[in-house]
Structure formats: C-alpha cells, structure tokens
Amino acid sequence: MTKAGLRVLVTNDDGIHAPALELLAREAERRLGPVTVIAPDRERSGVAHGLTIRQPLRAIEVGAARWAVEGTPTDCVNLAFLGLLDEPPQLVLSGINGGYNLGEDLTYSGTVAAAMEGRLFGVPSVAVSCAVGADHRALERAAAITCRLAEEVLDEEIPSDLFLNVNVPPEPCGLRVTRQGRRRCRQGLIRRQDPKGQEIFWLTLAGASWAEDPRADHHAVAEGMVSVTPLHADLTFRGALEQLAGWEGELELLG
Numbered sequence: 001m002t003k004a005g006l007r008v009l010v011t012n013d014d015g016i017h018a019p020a021l022e023l024l025a026r027e028a029e030r031r032l033g034p035v036t037v038i039a040p041d042r043e044r045s046g047v048a049h050g051l052t053i054r055q056p057l058r059a060i061e062v063g064a065a066r067w068a069v070e071g072t073p074t075d076c077v078n079l080a081f082l083g084l085l086d087e088p089p090q091l092v093l094s095g096i097n098g099g100y101n102l103g104e105d106l107t108y109s110g111t112v113a114a115a116m117e118g119r120l121f122g123v124p125s126v127a128v129s130c131a132v133g134a135d136h137r138a139l140e141r142a143a144a145i146t147c148r149l150a151e152e153v154l155d156e157e158i159p160s161d162l163f164l165n166v167n168v169p170p171e172p173c174g175l176r177v178t179r180q181g182r183r184r185c186r187q188g189l190i191r192r193q194d195p196k197g198q199e200i201f202w203l204t205l206a207g208a209s210w211a212e213d214p215r216a217d218h219h220a221v222a223e224g225m226v227s228v229t230p231l232h233a234d235l236t237f238r239g240a241l242e243q244l245a246g247w248e249g250e251l252e253l254l255g
C-alpha cells in the first residue's frame with residue numbers, strides 16, 4: 001500500500017479538546033497523509049468498546065476536518081466508516097491517551113477499543129498511550145513512534161486482524177514487543193456521603209502491582225522501553241479449547 005496520501009482517522013477517548021489528540025493528528029498529517037479527527041465531545045475514558053444504539057449521534061464540525069461527537073470512541077470510528085466522511089479512512093490512530101493502557105486496563109480502555117474498531121472495519125490501527133501528565137516533548141516523541149509503527153502495520157505481510165497497543169515512556173531507551181500483563185490487585189472503592197446525606201461510591205484506580213512477567217507490557221514500560229503489544233479482537237481462549245472439547249459429548253451438561 002502506498003503511504004503517501006493515506007487517509008488517516010485520528011480519534012481518542014480523552015475527548016476532542018485533549019491537546020495530545022491534535023499533536024498526534026498534526027504528526028500523522030505531516031508523515032502519513034490527510035487526517036480527519038473524529039473524537040468524543042468530552043472525556044470518555046473507561047467506556048471500552050461501548051456502542052451507542054439507543055440514542056442518536058450528533059457530530060459537530062468544530063474545524064477543518066475536525067468533528068466532535070456526542071458518543072464513544074467506537075461511535076466515532078463507526079461514523080468515519082459508515083458515511084460521515086466522503087471516503088473511509090485507510091488507517092486509524094487512537095490517542096495519545098493520558099495514562100498508560102497496560103494489562104487488564106486494555107479491557108476498559110476507549111483508546112484501545114477505537115483501534116480495535118478500526119481493525120474490525122478492515123484497516124490497520126494503532127492505539128497509543130503515555131504517562132499521566134507527559135510533557136510536550138514526550139508526547140511528540142510518542143506521536144512520531146506511532147506514525148513509524150503505523151507504517152509497519154501497513155505492510156501487507158502483517159496478519160489482517162492485528163492491531164497494536166503502544167505505550168511510550170518519557171525517555172524511551174528501546175522498544176519491546178510485549179504481551180498483555182496481569183495485575184495483582186483490582187480497583188478500590190471509596191464510600192462517602194453526598195451533601196444531602198445520600199451514600200455515594202467512587203471507584204479508584206488500581207495500584208501498580210503486577211504479576212511478574214519479563215515479557216509483559218508493564219515490565220517494558222517500567223524499564224523505559226516502548227511497549228508494543230500485538231492484539232486481536234478474537235477473545236477465544238485457544239489454550240482451553242482442547243481441554244473443554246470433552247464437554248461436547250456430555251449430554252448431562254445440557255441439563
């Protein structure tokens with residue numbers, strides 16, 4: 001596939017006003033081709049692969065090739081492919097998220113889900129995240145790395161259902177291809193009363209305690225390496241297929 005003039009969709013889950021979104025869009029425009037930004041009109045972190053199907057979607061044109069959507073990142077990708085644009089994108093970039101997307105966090109991430117949706121629409125897709133509060137220089141470097149990796153996934157030899165989850169630490173000293181890590185602890189819960197005396201709950205982010213795995217995404221980032229995790233949308237646990245195959249003949253399992 002020729003890279004010059006590639007139609008690129010840039011989206012995120014931090015919303016249309018996140019500065020890192022525009023930074024990634026500009027870098028992609030410079031290196032890959034004409035960019036359209038379609039992003040949620042507000043922060044939608046944690047919405048995962050949510051799709052809005054019970055209410056209408058409004059897309060407001062907020063600038064040249066810039067759209068704000070009252071919906072999720074996955075909604076934004078759908079609009080791009082299903083008719084908002086004259087021609088569908090040929091590449092989807094999602095980010096740069098403010099905060100790493102590592103381990104099981106991928107399953108909550110709107111950033112990663114937007115890249116998954118791009119892949120489900122049949123085009124190469126990359127999700128990218130940096131540390132919370134990453135400075136301009138770190139974000140610029142992450143944008144450049146993302147565009148470089150996007151060129152790699154445009155290679156026709158790359159499996160057609162693969163998309164990338166990329167995490168870029170502030171001063172990367174190398175790049176490692178990783179697998180999704182596992183947390184040891186889950187979210188915490190804060191319990192309070194609101195000013196009217198009603199009990200309220202607040203989920204807090206999990207602590208950074210990880211199961212030891214030198215090939216995991218979190219391990220690479222902790223060592224200052226860019227983490228590149230190949231993902232696909234197929235959730236099948238292939239390792240269990242053989243073990244469970246014996247159930248097929250067991251009619252008592254059907255009650």
Ligand code: MN
Pocket residue numbers: 013014044045046097098111
């Ligand atoms: Mn986010």
